[in-house]
Amino acid sequence: MSLIKKVALAGAGGNLGPAILEQLKNFFEVTVLSRHASIPNLSPSVRVRQVDYDSMDSLVSALRGQDAVVSALGTLALGSQLALVDAAVAAGVRRFIPSEFGSDTTNPKCATLPVFHDKLATQKVLRTKAATGTGLTYTVICTGPFLDWGLLRGFMNIKQKAVSLYDGGDRPFSTTTLPTIGRAVREVLMRPAETENRVVKVHSVVTTQSKLLEMAQKAVGPDGWTVKKLSIEAMLESSWADIKQGKHNLQTMLGFIVAASWVTCCDPRCVPEQFFNIKAGEVVVHRNSGGNIRYALRDILTLDSLYRLDEIAIVQHTDCGTLRFTDEQIRRSLKERVAEEHWADIDTMDFGANTDIVESITRDLKWVREHPLIRDGLKQGTQGFVYDLKSGKVERVNA
Secondary structure: OOOOOOEEOOOOOOOHHHHHHHOOOOOOEEEEOOOOOOOOOOOOOOOEEOOOOOOOOHHHHHHOOOOOOEEOOHHHHHHHHHHHHHHHHHHHOOOEOOOOOOOOOOOOHHHHHHHHHHHHHHHHHHHHHOOOOOOEEEEEHHHOOHHHHHHHOOOOOOOOOEEEEEHHHHHEEEEHHHHHHHHHHHHHHOOOOOOOOOEEEEEOOOEOHHHHHHHHHHOOOOOEEEEEEEEHHHHHHHHHHHHHHHOOOHHHHHOOOOOOEEEEEEEOOOOHHHHHOOOOOOOEEEEOOOOOOHHHHHHHHHHHHHHHOEEEEEEEOOOOHHOOOOOOHHHHHHHHHOOHHHHHHOOOOOOOOOOOHHHHHHHHHHHHOOOOOOOHHHHEEEEEEEOOOOOOEEEEOOO
16 A cells, blocks of 8 residues: 555544644645634644535545545534545545544443444444455554543542542553554554554553542542442442343443353343343354353453453343253164264263253353363453343342
């Protein structure tokens, strides 16, 4: 791919836009897309092009001749991003960097949040455009929370010495400063071939809430802090109580967002997406006969290695078909139709037959807690539930 020289930047006046512009202006010919004809205090080398985001003709005209588009549009303006993608294709733009940044939406946990709907929709469109010969390529940049911005606006209230810690505040997370994000955008554009049609993940530091609190206390003093400790377990309990009362709103579902991997039965009557009122595709669900955790181990280990899961939910149900056969029955049936040379393999297979659902879940929970490959933190976050097909109620199994 040839070098990128001309870059159009949307959202230059937002929280992140100025940091990106600062990094681009000395390396590329930058045009800022704006609803206004001029922007004060811009470098003389930066052009401003007034656009109407509701007019495809206006966007295409502004993007014609540009090599790349960088979108730093804020959350409330993301509805305009799909039009910007279509205009980039029509104008012959070669690279599009969407307003992603922040949380890693390739992580199944993040993908469950409605706030990321527009970002995920843009990613889907970009993948389609890139795969269908339009000439447009893309790069998604994931940075984690904005560290410097977040310390002023959300990670903690330093001025009032107040902070909320989740599960003790000791979970490591990646976070990035605004200048580093700007540099990441610059480096992606300077390496178009290496970054084509892929996700690029960057961070300034990996830290924890507790470490940030410790540094803040050193800076402003250790006395007078209000530290609120929040338990994800308590959030789950609260959400389960709301579910039982028929509340299926977003606030109720927030307690379940951490449950990134659900293991459930392949019985078509057992559909977690329905009784949790979640759209298909918004959660990671592993299905097999009986909802046996052992059959999902490979996938869970893969997800935990790539994304670090917070929880496993084992969801089995009443009137399960696995209560109506034995492993030996399945073995005999198979041996009747396969060559004897394969019988030894059949004898070692577990077909998931059960005699009691609660006992099955209890056994699976014990298996998880004793498995050497499953991370200790994930073992602690594993829970089991029984879904009653007749009543529609979900009960937790305490084991």
